[in-house]
């Protein structure tokens with residue numbers, strides 16, 4: 535298949551980590567051990583500077599993911615997410631207007647820990663008073679099992695709200711943990727109305743060529759190709775599988791940078807990937823913004839993006 539397209543109409547980064555100064559610094563120190571490029575980003579980089587980097591790459595909106603490492607931190611993190619989004623209010627340009635000056639719209643995701651006092655109440659508050667856009671869990675770093683009964687009410691609340699759950703999957707060997715293959719399909723079965731977004735697509739714990747059949751079977755399952763596109767260059771065997779998957783299933787696949795903890799820096803190197811891998815223009819639109827835009831309420835998106843997400847059926 536051929537690739538190499540003009541830029542997509544919009545860019546929605548479906549996997550970003552704007553966090554407190556302490557967590558940003560520890561995250562950057564951690565990623566430098568595997569991605570030396572990040573030596574070029576000071577660990578005391580501020581949120582405003584990171585937003586400037588996204589803005590320079592014409593990112594119109596981003597899903598912001600920030601999870602607690604320990605029980606008892608969720609409420610503070612969820613409130614921080616709301617305050618951050620309020621501090622940088624939606625600045626999308628009006629229809630027909632160029633938007634080079636607009637900062638990306640921050641779409642804040644909640645998180646929770648299985649060992650919080652009342653995980654269900656944490657998530658209900660996050661979707662109620664704080665109006666966060668979805669839920670993020672990182673089973674490896676948070677050391678939790680997404681099927682833990684203590685999370686049942688939190689996940690049922692997410693399902694009921696129509697909001698997506700982004701769950702880290704994949705790279706089990708890197709984390710020195712068991713694969714999450716069973717957990718992901720267990721989640722999709724237990725909560726059939728829950729939109730489960732498998733961050734990193736269980737790669738490489740599950741073969742990419744298995745996905746088409748699984749996406750057919752699990753209609754509530756979505757894939758986040760963040761960090762995977764870096765490893766599936768066109769012309770390689772995984773690249774061929776990725777292109778075949780994108781050819782038919784891009785409406786169920788999102789993509790993001792993982793910045794400031796991504797696979798390459800500066801982020802322009804990551805944003806080049808969809809254009810080099812997408813097998814056709816529709817797949818490029820889907821993974822660059824459209825699939826992610828349709829997973830959140832239109833009111834959370836910049837105006838032109840919301841409009842295009844609705845009309846480009």
Ligand SMILES: [Zn+2]
Nearest residue numbers: 549551599792
């Ligand atoms: Zn991440």
